[in-house]
Amino acid sequence: MSTSIDQQWTTRLRRKVAGKLxxxxxxxxxxxxxxxxxxxVFGVTTMSALAVVIGSGLILSLRGPQWWHESSIGHFVNSxxxxxxxxxxxxxxxxxxxxxxMGAWRGGRTATWMxxxxxxxxxxxxxxxxxxxxxxxxxxxxxxxxxxGINSTGxxxxxxxxxxxxxxMWHIVLLPLAAVALTALHVLLVRIKGVVPxxxxxxxxxx
Amino acid sequence: xxxxxxxxxxxxxxxYGHYLHWGVxxxxxxxxIVIVLMVVTFVAALLLPxxxxxxxxxxx
Numbered sequence: 001m002s003t004s005i006d007q008q009w010t011t012r013l014r015r016k017v018a019g020k021l022x023x024x025x026x027x028x029x030x031x032x033x034x035x036x037x038x039x040x041v042f043g044v045t046t047m048s049a050l051a052v053v054i055g056s057g058l059i060l061s062l063r064g065p066q067w068w069h070e071s072s073i074g075h076f077v078n079s080x081x082x083x084x085x086x087x088x089x090x091x092x093x094x095x096x097x098x099x100x101x102m103g104a105w106r107g108g109r110t111a112t113w114m115x116x117x118x119x120x121x122x123x124x125x126x127x128x129x130x131x132x133x134x135x136x137x138x139x140x141x142x143x144x145x146x147x148x149g150i151n152s153t154g155x156x157x158x159x160x161x162x163x164x165x166x167x168x169m170w171h172i173v174l175l176p177l178a179a180v181a182l183t184a185l186h187v188l189l190v191r192i193k194g195v196v197p198x199x200x201x202x203x204x205x206x207x
Numbered sequence: 208x209x210x211x212x213x214x215x216x217x218x219x220x221x222x223y224g225h226y227l228h229w230g231v232x233x234x235x236x237x238x239x240i241v242i243v244l245m246v247v248t249f250v251a252a253l254l255l256p257x258x259x260x261x262x263x264x265x266x267x
Contacts, residue, residue, distance in 0.1 A: 036259065094248055094252065
């Protein structure tokens with residue numbers, strides 16, 4: 001017989017989360033033997049680069065454009081932000097190729113694959129608004145070249161690439177929130193469903 | 208700080224970009240190098256032995 005406590009949304013949510021993702025699944029002690037390959041390191045490389053991107057971005061937002069254009073340390077942090085983004089995309093693309101050829105959507109992992117796809121798209125938009133927010137001739141060139149393409153899609157009605165303030169807000173608030181939340185969801189789904197086994201490992205696939 | 212100037216002089220980044228043309232394909236040398244490096248990294252990740260892999264197999 002269920003009590004009123006059993007009916008509470010907090011109780012039901014806790015039981016559902018604990019059932020789907022018990023602590024030993026969230027932070028496992030071991031991984032399957034097939035994970036012992038370099039091709040499996042690019043997901044965590046992407047997340048490590050993302051941590052540096054966020055950290056350097058926070059420092060840039062503290063000091064502002066004049067600092068990152070004119071001081072030596074500002075140049076350094078600006079470069080750190082750029083190069084961590086380069087590593088982020090580099091690792092993410094290699095991760096994507098690896099998962100594509102593994103058929104990583106198998107075994108009920110469609111949501112894991114799709115959150116990866118959407119994270120990739122959100123990351124491209126984040127990078128684009130970053131290039132548009134540099135506040136230099138490069139960003140002027142990029143935005144004036146991009147405006148016609150974006151306006152032709154109709155998105156220019158609410159997404160004006162020539163509006164520096166709007167691009168900066170998308171770049172430092174909206175899109176990073178989306179990218180980090182999607183990455184977290186993607187990792188949780190990997191933990192719930194496990195790492196996709198190789199094609200020949202039918203035993204692992206059945207689990 | 209002279210060594211930093213020396214390193215910067217090795218790869219001049221302030222000039223015009225270089226582009227490769229093959230028919231309809233038009234790509235900057237920088238982007239082409241990044242794509243080649245990604246392919247090389249992908250192949251290397253598949254072929255290079257992972258540390259501890261043999262030890263894991265023996266212990267099974």
